[in-house]
Amino acid sequence: MAAAARFPKSVRLRRRAEFLKLQEGKQSVQVSAACLLALALPNGRETARLGLTVSSKVGNAVTRNRIRRHLREWFRTHIEELPKGHDVVIIARSSAAAASGEELGSAFARAASLLKKKVGA
RNA sequence: GGAGCAGCCUGGAUGCACGCCGGCCAUUGCAGGACGGGGUGGCGGGAGGAAAGUCCGGGCUCCACAGGGCAAGGUGCUGGCUAACGGCCAGUCGCAGCGAUGCGCAGGAAAGUGCCACAGAAAACAGACCGCCUCCCGGGCAACCGGGCGGUAAGGGUGAAACGGUGCGGUAAGAGCGCACCGCGCACGGCGUGAGUCGGGCGGCACGGCAAACCCCACCUGGAGCAAGAGCCAAUAGGGGAGCAUGACUGGCCCGGUCGCUCCCGGGUAGCUCGCUGGAGCCUGCAGGCAACUGCAGGCCUAGAUGAAUGUGCGUCGCCCGCCGCAAGGCGGGGACAGGACCCGGCUUACAGGGCUGCUCCGGUU
RNA sequence: GGUCCCGUAGCUCAGCUGGAUAGAGUACUGGCCUCCGAAGCCAGGGGUCGCGCGUUCGAAUCGCGCCGGGAUCG
Numbered sequence: 001m002a003a004a005a006r007f008p009k010s011v012r013l014r015r016r017a018e019f020l021k022l023q024e025g026k027q028s029v030q031v032s033a034a035c036l037l038a039l040a041l042p043n044g045r046e047t048a049r050l051g052l053t054v055s056s057k058v059g060n061a062v063t064r065n066r067i068r069r070h071l072r073e074w075f076r077t078h079i080e081e082l083p084k085g086h087d088v089v090i091i092a093r094s095s096a097a098a099a100s101g102e103e104l105g106s107a108f109a110r111a112a113s114l115l116k117k118k119v120g121a
Numbered sequence: 122g123g124a125g126c127a128g129c130c131u132g133g134a135u136g137c138a139c140g141c142c143g144g145c146c147a148u149u150g151c152a153g154g155a156c157g158g159g160g161u162g163g164c165g166g167g168a169g170g171a172a173a174g175u176c177c178g179g180g181c182u183c184c185a186c187a188g189g190g191c192a193a194g195g196u197g198c199u200g201g202c203u204a205a206c207g208g209c210c211a212g213u214c215g216c217a218g219c220g221a222u223g224c225g226c227a228g229g230a231a232a233g234u235g236c237c238a239c240a241g242a243a244a245a246c247a248g249a250c251c252g253c254c255u256c257c258c259g260g261g262c263a264a265c266c267g268g269g270c271g272g273u274a275a276g277g278g279u280g281a282a283a284c285g286g287u288g289c290g291g292u293a294a295g296a297g298c299g300c301a302c303c304g305c306g307c308a309c310g311g312c313g314u315g316a317g318u319c320g321g322g323c324g325g326c327a328c329g330g331c332a333a334a335c336c337c338c339a340c341c342u343g344g345a346g347c348a349a350g351a352g353c354c355a356a357u358a359g360g361g362g363a364g365c366a367u368g369a370c371u372g373g374c375c376c377g378g379u380c381g382c383u384c385c386c387g388g389g390u391a392g393c394u395c396g397c398u399g400g401a402g403c404c405u406g407c408a409g410g411c412a413a414c415u416g417c418a419g420g421c422c423u424a425g426a427u428g429a430a431u432g433u434g435c436g437u438c439g440c441c442c443g444c445c446g447c448a449a450g451g452c453g454g455g456g457a458c459a460g461g462a463c464c465c466g467g468c469u470u471a472c473a474g475g476g477c478u479g480c481u482c483c484g485g486u487u
Numbered sequence: 488g489g490u491c492c493c494g495u496a497g498c499u500c501a502g503c504u505g506g507a508u509a510g511a512g513u514a515c516u517g518g519c520c521u522c523c524g525a526a527g528c529c530a531g532g533g534g535u536c537g538c539g540c541g542u543u544c545g546a547a548u549c550g551c552g553c554c555g556g557g558a559u560c561g
Binding site: 005014052061066069072073077 | 429
């Protein structure tokens with residue numbers, strides 16, 4: 001199971017066009033959980049891919065990095081809870097600045113289960 | 122011991138597991154082979170004193186190689202340091218403080234223009250409202266009153282500021298009218314590279330303030346920015362329509378220079394690589410200098426990402442706080458400001474806690 | 488990386504250039520009007536002029552340094 005807990009570049013969104021496809025595409029599934037906003041869209045691959053959006057309105061660079069790293073850590077350890085073969089974009093709201101690492105993880109978990117339900121249904 | 126001033130340093134340490142970024146080596150396999158990309162393994166590397174704000178200065182790159190004039194902007198006591206600076210060091214002067222020290226856009230107001238509300242007679246070539254005084258005329262016994270020609274600016278009151286201040290002499294009353302001291306100005310001499318300072322002398326006072334008002338003087342500045350710019354890259358097109366050519370571009374304008382230009386349709390502007398980290402570099406020693414800093418010698422290599430890495434979890438030790446305990450100790454909690462994006466030199470701002478050095482004042486003891 | 492703007496009463500703004508009264512609308516309070524309310528009329532309260540330092544006799548205004556908010560270009 002070591003391979004499942006890794007986070008190489010192949011499971012990340014790395015192009016602006018890929019983000020825009022989810023944010024502006026009408027086919028993407030949208031879900032809200034606590035301080036997070038989640039978007040999902042089938043990507044034609046076997047695994048899920050993650051993209052994170054934490055704008056400068058959330059906080060300074062240290063705060064944004066902390067949020068990004070916690071969300072990435074949860075994705076790395078819980079990738080099987082996400083819908084397979086989908087690109088997932090997580091957008092942090094400004095309230096995420098006050099959330100702890102555990103709160104961010106549980107928010108991500110709720111968003112993931114909601115997404116799975118919506119996509120599977 | 123207390124109060125304070127200045128400068129500097131530090132910004133937790135360490136173990137295990139799972140990860141991330143890039144480097145080197147090995148291996149696998151796509152491939153005819155190499156290069157290159159992918160997978161796997163090993164080795165060692167991976168945020169700051171401010172990385173921040175973007176307030177200045179430079180390197181570097183490109184532009185029509187930056188030439189002249191005007192304009193615009195900046196700097197502004199002196200000397201030095203520096204690649205350069207609005208920075209730093211050492212001094213001068215002024216202000217604050219008992220002091221150590223701190224702060225200061227600190228040139229020019231007899232080049233010109235402008236402004237100085239209210240109050241006050243008058244606010245900047247001076248003049249005279251209430252006053253003071255000699256003389257003359259009139260009245261009155263007189264004290265004095267009224268008027269006039271003059272002389273004054275001491276006193277009054279206003280103001281932030283009233284054309285040197287205080288004292289003595291002097292005078293009809295007064296006045297730098299004269300003298301002493303202080304202030305101011307001028308030239309001279311000593312010291313200093315200089316800003317200045319010290320000294321004695323002379324002048325009788327002229328020159329109100331504001332230049333963080335316009336301005337004058339001296340000095341400085343070409344523009345844009347690594348999304349600069351270059352390569353893979355060969356074409357950088359070519360076509361149709363309309364308009365202007367007294368046109369357009371080059372940093373604002375002119376000279377100078379360059380070219381046809383602009384708009385619409387259509388097409389394209391994707392991606393990767395380089396730039397990209399070895400540099401005004403860091404450490405140590407010696408030498409010069411009050412210092413900033415510089416020179417020489419030796420040693421060292423210390424992030425290079427690009428939807429953007431340096432993380433998460435569990436421990437141990439150390440620091441701080443609270444509670445329990447006589448104590449050893451136990452339990453719980455806390456650990457700031459903040460994250461590279463081409464690179465340096467400064468400035469400014471934020472910051473839990475800890476440490477070092479020098480100095481000042483006050484008190485006590487010997 | 489570059490450039491620009493704003494901050495004044497609870498809210499929206501003027502005053503700043505060219506220095507000397509801090510004002511307007513709205514909201515709030517009280518009164519008048521009305522049977523009551525709205526509208527209208529009258530009166531009143533409410534201001535560290537974002538912060539600090541400076542220049543000046545005097546600073547919302549001028550200078551410098553910050554803080555906060557926003558816009559824009561590539």
